[in-house]
Amino acid sequence: MAGQQFQYDDSGNTFFYFLTSFVGLIVIPATYYLWPRDQNAEQIRLKNIRKVYGRCMWYRLRLLKPQPNIIPTVKKIVLLAGWALFLFLTYKVSKTDREYQEYNPYEVLNLDPGATVAEIKKQYRLLSLKYHPDKGGDEVMFMRIAKAYAALTDEESRKNWEEFGNPDGPQATSFGIALPAWIVDQKNSILVLLVYGLAFMVILPVVVGSWWYRSIRYSGDQILIRTTQIYTYFVYKTRNMDMKRLIMVLAGASEFDPQYNKDATSRPTDNILIPQLIREIGSINLKKNEPPLTCPYSLKARVLLLSHLARMKIPETLEEDQQFMLKKCPALLQEMVNVICQLILMARSREEREFRAPTLASLENCMKLSQMAVQGLQQFKCNFTRR
Structure with missing residues (x-):
């Protein structure tokens, strides 16, 4: 019984097949999940809103321009480098000679199995004239033709080929492994x-x-699950939310909390600047202790939103934080609308009297606040459009 042997890739050719597959399994999913999304999508959406609700909001839309961020650029460079490596390996694979393909002398000479010796010699002479190196032919092809001719004209070689499929007789079972020999x-x-x-x-x-x-941690709309839970609790707790209460709940989103969102910032100077803005704004209802609505991050977000609605001049150190907060407001208000609608539908589908649904006034105020945040105007100065 013939033995078995394993052949590793000493030349490094077949290793490209393994490496190409490995790089492809990494690059293709990584491109789908890590390729930066369109950074102008939010800006385009806001421009569409501006066309619907009037020109007055353009004054504040300038604050919502995306800030330069180097992370998407780094991701693109890394992914493009991965694709360049993948294409290079694919090119190397396409140029690699197939040294381990099945050898058939009849196919080399373009003959059918069982051809006579006279037919073999005649075909050999024709192919030799065509591929002879001295006459401008292919030297590699000529060597293959000569090898096939020798295998089929020698009686013993031809017998070994017909019985064992190899001109040299029975061979050990060989398994090719597309790994370089140094690995093992x-x-x-x-x-x-x-x-x-x-x-x-x-x-x-x-x-x-x-x-x-x-x-x-995120819902389907890329809102933190914790934020949705906060909104659900306070919307259910306060069935009829006026505008002040709505701003308080909006500012309690975990997107503004540095503990849950690394993009949110908290500076030591906030302890000085935020109280100054509170004194300029007036009463913002600090008596109730309702965490997280009374947490420092929530208080800061509320003050920045109120100063934006009043078009107050704020210190330069807080402008970046205000822009971050304003970019989050449309998606957060939409999430609050979704929560209110879901609670209303749940109340209608249940028969329990103790389940209280939010009022439609809360839903209307939420939609009004979205327009107010975009236009940068207070409630009674905002241009509301009814359809």
């Missing part, structure tokens, strides 16, 4: 194990775990 070298075994352990036991679990942790 005993000298490099510890290094290879360390690399595999680091990749599959450390890096891969960390990447998957980080992605899963981030994904479960």
